[in-house]
Amino acid sequence: MRVLGIESTAHTLGIGIAQNFPPYILANERSKYEPVTGGIHPREASRSHAENLGTVLKKALTKANITIDEIDAIAVALGPGMGPCLRVGATAARALATYYNKTLIPVNHGIAHIEIGNLLSGFEDPLIIYVSGGNTSIIAYKYGRYRVFGETQDIALGNLRDVFSREAGIAPPYIVNGSHVIDLCAQRSESKEVLDLPYIVKGQDVSYAGLLTSALKKLKEGYKLEDVCYSVVEISFSMITEVAERGLAHTRKSEVLLTGGVSASQLLDEKVKKMAESHGVKYYNVPPAYAGDNGAMIAWTGVLAYLSGVRMNPQEARIDQRWRIEEVDVPWRG
Numbered sequence: 001m002r003v004l005g006i007e008s009t010a011h012t013l014g015i016g017i018a019q020n021f022p023p024y025i026l027a028n029e030r031s032k033y034e035p036v037t038g039g040i041h042p043r044e045a046s047r048s049h050a051e052n053l054g055t056v057l058k059k060a061l062t063k064a065n066i067t068i069d070e071i072d073a074i075a076v077a078l079g080p081g082m083g084p085c086l087r088v089g090a091t092a093a094r095a096l097a098t099y100y101n102k103t104l105i106p107v108n109h110g111i112a113h114i115e116i117g118n119l120l121s122g123f124e125d126p127l128i129i130y131v132s133g134g135n136t137s138i139i140a141y142k143y144g145r146y147r148v149f150g151e152t153q154d155i156a157l158g159n160l161r162d163v164f165s166r167e168a169g170i171a172p173p174y175i176v177n178g179s180h181v182i183d184l185c186a187q188r189s190e191s192k193e194v195l196d197l198p199y200i201v202k203g204q205d206v207s208y209a210g211l212l213t214s215a216l217k218k219l220k221e222g223y224k225l226e227d228v229c230y231s232v233v234e235i236s237f238s239m240i241t242e243v244a245e246r247g248l249a250h251t252r253k254s255e256v257l258l259t260g261g262v263s264a265s266q267l268l269d270e271k272v273k274k275m276a277e278s279h280g281v282k283y284y285n286v287p288p289a290y291a292g293d294n295g296a297m298i299a300w301t302g303v304l305a306y307l308s309g310v311r312m313n314p315q316e317a318r319i320d321q322r323w324r325i326e327e328v329d330v331p332w333r334g
């Protein structure tokens, strides 16, 4: 069976097509809203998604070399995310499901990140480090659901990196030749010394807001941009790696999966890899095309959910901006 998945929770509009037999993923098309200045404006992003939806949908079907008739169900990320953006995907999914008489499958965005990671890695039960512009969580499966074993108390790791870079005047663009500008800046630090900045880990949670404020203050005080970048990167990555390590010891998982947009950072990859190796557990970093927000992950999770009997009446498909992963049963596991 085949599922078409729609992702529109933030800056990416993604449409993917997946099936329940190899090669599993048939298409993973997208358009990305990139603000010229500042951060993501939810309404502008949603307008961009609405404008591009038809084109991306057509591209996905062409790539998979199928027609809409060969699709069994429409999966859509109903949350968490930005309201106006989520509404574009939800509206499109309701329309497609109703007009073409397809089953509608609600998908939680965070769970989709995990399931595509499981598919690609072949992992069965990993500890997940999910780090992106909107999310920073340590997750593991326990008793029928994915549970959060640590998260940010304020801003997400990707948000810290983007806002710092923007305020420091080195972004946008945020990504240059596949690397985030803050990582490139950090690599140019000559001292490679970590400045005195807040390293805030509370129990299993992290807090990045204080680090952001203090780092910007250091710039104003005249510290070298490269040294501040280096310190922000070192401290923020060490914080998340520390809570991941404790999560690993606590849950006793034997696999570590790194995903989300920030997983593309080579510096984070090295840190987490070292931590996993020191515990003798397997490690997999999801490749960028599937680690950042994408439609294939929604389609694939749709396949798993569909086969477990998850369905939703199109009229009841409402978005939930704060839909936490612990609220979702995952009958395809366990």
Ligand code: FE2
Pocket (backbone or CB within 6 Å): 109, 113, 132, 135, 260, 292, 293
């Ligand atoms: Fe995401």
